[in-house]
Amino acid sequence: MDFVNKKTTDLNETELQDIVTLFNLVFNQDRTVEILLNQYTQNPFGTCYHTLMYDNNVLVGHITGLPGYYVLNDKRMIAVNPIDLMIDEKHRGLQGFMFLVKKAWQYYKEQGVQLVYNLPNNNSHPLFIKLKCTQNIGNLYTYVLPFRAGGIAKSLRLLNFLSIPFCWAWVSFTSCFASKKILKFGVQRDYSTFLERRYKRFDGNYSFAEVKGTKFVYKVMNYDGKRTAFLIDVYEKSQKAFCEAVRYLLKYERKNFDLILYVGFLPFLNPGLIRIPHKFEPKNFNFDGTILNGECISEEDKSIYYDINNWDINLADDDVI
């Protein structure tokens, strides 16, 4: 196997086309070079870090590091989120996986990247951990509000008369007891650089709103056949802020969705939504990471980094929506 490291901005047309072809083959998608370029350049650095794996000059594997600034214990650092990890079927195996990932980590380190945070699927998560490419940080939760039961499952449509008033009552009830205390996080994205380009990815069709000083981003879309309002991010975060965001969605967007979803980790139970226990989640969101320049980071900061309780993490940090 041969490995090539390149920034997006240095990839030639053949390499870009090869990445797109492999992507579409592995993920059964129909993306174009333009779409991928948009995904790879809408970040504070205007580029991503690619590691390409070749067998006899044919691209058989690829991983991209999507960079951004993160603040770890008040210190701003460069972090990457590894995305688009793909190996063609013939070359799949632990050895190829490990070589590809370790080459990528080395490349990121050479580029000055200090942190890697990763939201892998259930297939690759154990590989990352067991091969010591990353350490486990935790699991994200899925928070839900099933507004129109009939939209989630047709057989439940008779329950709409219950689910709709329940949701209104739930938000009002939780809001009464919601704390206004703004949460502080040990690790979070650097908002000053993050907001500028994050929401230009995909179709750029994100909605922004502000209610009583609470800002939030959401996207109403068809997800798995269900009309879903994804509450992507709320800032700054407090229990009350989440309740305000959910109430806003119910008030102004309710005709457009059947359920509200938020995926992330919050240090309180009821942000106007209902937290699904991990064992009942339709999809698991694993979270792991590593520190690339461990010698420069204090033990205290490491322990902060590897504990999800210190993280402000949600789908805004990922590249799935």
Added chain:
Amino acid sequence: MEEKVLEILKSVLELDSIERNIASSNCEKWDSMAQLNISVELESEFGVTLEPEDIAALASYEDILKILKEKGVSDL
């Protein structure tokens, strides 16, 4: 000990019978997850610690014997 390795492979890969030439290249069930599970069983059975490079190299019965020997599992 060789028999124990074969037993582990048979159990993890859920095979009815097993040959000594078994490898990831000739057994469809020997995928990445199975390889991880094999490594866990080997560590438990033989009291060894397998490094990531060892785990990635566990691609056949012969590879397993070789790596276990290198780890000092002597009576193979």
